[in-house]
Amino acid sequence: MSRMRLLRERAFVPRTALTGDPHEGPALRRCLTVWDLGFMGIGSMVGAGIFVVTGVAAANVTGPAVVLSYVIAACAAGLSALNYAELASTMPGAGSAFDLTLVCFGELPAWSVGWGMLLEMVLSCSAVARGLSGYLAALLGLPRASLLPRGLAGLDPDPLAAALLLALSALLAWSVKQGLRLNQLVSAAKMAAIALVLAAGFPHARASNLQPFFPTGPSGVFAGAALVFFSYVGFEMVANAAEEALRPERDLPIAILGSLAATTCLYVAASACIVAMAPRHAIDTSAAFATAFRDVGMAWAARAVAAGAVAGVTTSCLCGLLAGARLVVTLGRAALLPRALAAVHRGRQTPVAATATVGLVSAVLALLLDIGTLAEMVSAGTLYVFLVVCLAVVYRRYKAQGTARPCVSILAVLVGLSIGVGLTFQLGAPLFVTLLLLGLWVAAVGALCVVPHSPPTFSFEKVFHVPGFPVVPALGILARVQCLMKVEASRLAAWVENGIADALEKNYLHKCLFGFAADADAQHLLEQYVFTFSYDPDGCVHMHLTGKDKKFTSRPGKAGVESVKKQCVRLIGVYL
Numbered sequence: 001m002s003r004m005r006l007l008r009e010r011a012f013v014p015r016t017a018l019t020g021d022p023h024e025g026p027a028l029r030r031c032l033t034v035w036d037l038g039f040m041g042i043g044s045m046v047g048a049g050i051f052v053v054t055g056v057a058a059a060n061v062t063g064p065a066v067v068l069s070y071v072i073a074a075c076a077a078g079l080s081a082l083n084y085a086e087l088a089s090t091m092p093g094a095g096s097a098f099d100l101t102l103v104c105f106g107e108l109p110a111w112s113v114g115w116g117m118l119l120e121m122v123l124s125c126s127a128v129a130r131g132l133s134g135y136l137a138a139l140l141g142l143p144r145a146s147l148l149p150r151g152l153a154g155l156d157p158d159p160l161a162a163a164l165l166l167a168l169s170a171l172l173a174w175s176v177k178q179g180l181r182l183n184q185l186v187s188a189a190k191m192a193a194i195a196l197v198l199a200a201g202f203p204h205a206r207a208s209n210l211q212p213f214f215p216t217g218p219s220g221v222f223a224g225a226a227l228v229f230f231s232y233v234g235f236e237m238v239a240n241a242a243e244e245a246l247r248p249e250r251d252l253p254i255a256i257l258g259s260l261a262a263t264t265c266l267y268v269a270a271s272a273c274i275v276a277m278a279p280r281h282a283i284d285t286s287a288a289f290a291t292a293f294r295d296v297g298m299a300w301a302a303r304a305v306a307a308g309a310v311a312g313v314t315t316s317c318l319c320g321l322l323a324g325a326r327l328v329v330t331l332g333r334a335a336l337l338p339r340a341l342a343a344v345h346r347g348r349q350t351p352v353a354a355t356a357t358v359g360l361v362s363a364v365l366a367l368l369l370d371i372g373t374l375a376e377m378v379s380a381g382t383l384y385v386f387l388v389v390c391l392a393v394v395y396r397r398y399k400a401q402g403t404a405r406p407c408v409s410i411l412a413v414l415v416g417l418s419i420g421v422g423l424t425f426q427l428g429a430p431l432f433v434t435l436l437l438l439g440l441w442v443a444a445v446g447a448l449c450v451v452p453h454s455p456p457t458f459s460f461e462k463v464f465h466v467p468g469f470p471v472v473p474a475l476g477i478l479a480r481v482q483c484l485m486k487v488e489a490s491r492l493a494a495w496v497e498n499g500i501a502d503a504l505e506k507n508y509l510h511k512c513l514f515g516f517a518a519d520a521d522a523q524h525l526l527e528q529y530v531f532t533f534s535y536d537p538d539g540c541v542h543m544h545l546t547g548k549d550k551k552f553t554s555r556p557g558k559a560g561v562e563s564v565k566k567q568c569v570r571l572i573g574v575y576l
Helices: 003-007 034-045 049-090 097-104 107-129 132-140 159-174 176-204 217-232 234-240 248-277 288-295 299-333 352-368 371-401 404-427 431-450 471-484 489-505 510-514 520-526 561-572
Strands: 530-535 541-547 550-554
Touching: 034 176, 034 234, 034 248, 034 299, 049 097, 049 217, 049 234, 049 248, 049 288, 049 371, 049 471, 097 107, 097 299, 097 371, 107 159, 107 234, 107 299, 107 352, 107 371, 132 159, 132 299, 159 176, 159 299, 159 352, 176 248, 176 288, 176 299, 217 248, 217 371, 217 404, 217 471, 234 248, 234 299, 234 371, 248 288, 288 299, 299 352, 371 404, 371 471, 404 431, 404 471, 431 471
Parallel strands: none
Antiparallel strands: 530 541, 541 550
8 A cells, every 4th residue: 555545535524423424423513603603703812812912912022013913914814714714614514624634635634734723722722821810910909920839940830721721621521502601701791891992092092102113123013913813713713613503604604704804803903002002111911901001090991901801811712622622523533533532422412521631731731831932833833724724725626627736736836936935035035036936926826727627516505615716815825824934833843743643653544544444343443453564665565463362464565455454354354
């Protein structure tokens, strides 16, 4: 069997249980309306950016130009949101980007995307939760240090953040319905706090606080955009709720685009307010808004904002834990994580094991890591996943028309030129070099327009398709690459590399290599055995199977895989 089997593509079949039949077993309950989905997006996005990351970006990266950073990040997020809207409308499964990558590019790329999505959701919960202590201290009128233990060995532990994540995980494992009710209540408090910020803050704006507007130059604005892009993670979480939407083909695009538009308006207004109220050096990165109000003599407003901020942190963490657990369920159903994590409680219809796992990992990270490190890592994972989604949406159109081969070549050129454009900015290359690369990039997009393509057909009567195809997805690719080059690529590369190595070492990809059946009984028997693989210089694969009292080693060569399958049938009675 060729090692390229790792790139095997699959038809899209949403799995709802641990059985081979996608229509059997416990399933997540369809109960979410367009309003539920929209407020889920707003609840997860607002609170992350306004209450936590805005102060960090303004004080440490961009200064008053953080407003432009939010606009740039919103434009980049909008390009991805259009692609996600098509994805969610045409492939309404809990795996979202993972499912699309699995269909278009195969299992190994899909696993890397799934690992990146885990990075996005787990770390986003951890980063937002660490903002709780600062605002809770402001609400109680205490210094933040009084609520936290002293750091040990260079660490800055935050047990309050960990406790919040564990409590919300327990609530979601007990009842998703009760969790959504809590989300509605605290979202109302959060929106009231934002209205208070805008109404009470702008009268205290000072033009002198906006000078200099670009303290770190244009490069700082783009670096800030890469950081605050973390604030737009929420629409991805809406796509992960597709399996519970009543009318996913219609409601998901509306919820994704609507929540992004509403959130962008709030971010721009609130970030303008904070930089106009306080000079850059006086912004408190742990509780920016509450501290700014206290500095202008509005202690009552500071308390109110702190209360709303605590509510915002709660909704962001709750939505992130909910979406992350559903991603773990999807990966477990695909046998790319332990299948026990995909279990759905028959009585409560909640993924208890997945929710507990996501909550525990997020709590440990929130306990130990600081906000700046977490936010940068989340941005890297999010940008990587969004880049793959843009590529997959383009590839799927051409594959449906039978022109996938020239499409792949052009996409490779587009990505290469996008990297080249980013390098010209980072290295300070002459302007004509940048213009030359942009001209070649435009020519590559023109070539995509010439190649025949058509949207794939679906059983739904009406689905959403990206407007301006293929220009909009191509712009999304360019924007993703530029933002990715502004973050520490080593962290993202290490995460993806370790994720793939973990999958291979634990044999979770054994079914990719030899096409093992996904049937539940077969998987149960197969997991009683240990498979190892090796390759000789001729390209032949050696398969070693050890289990119970049966052992054998086979050297099937390039055309002998069927004989290996037959031997496995005789040994363990399972069809492969």
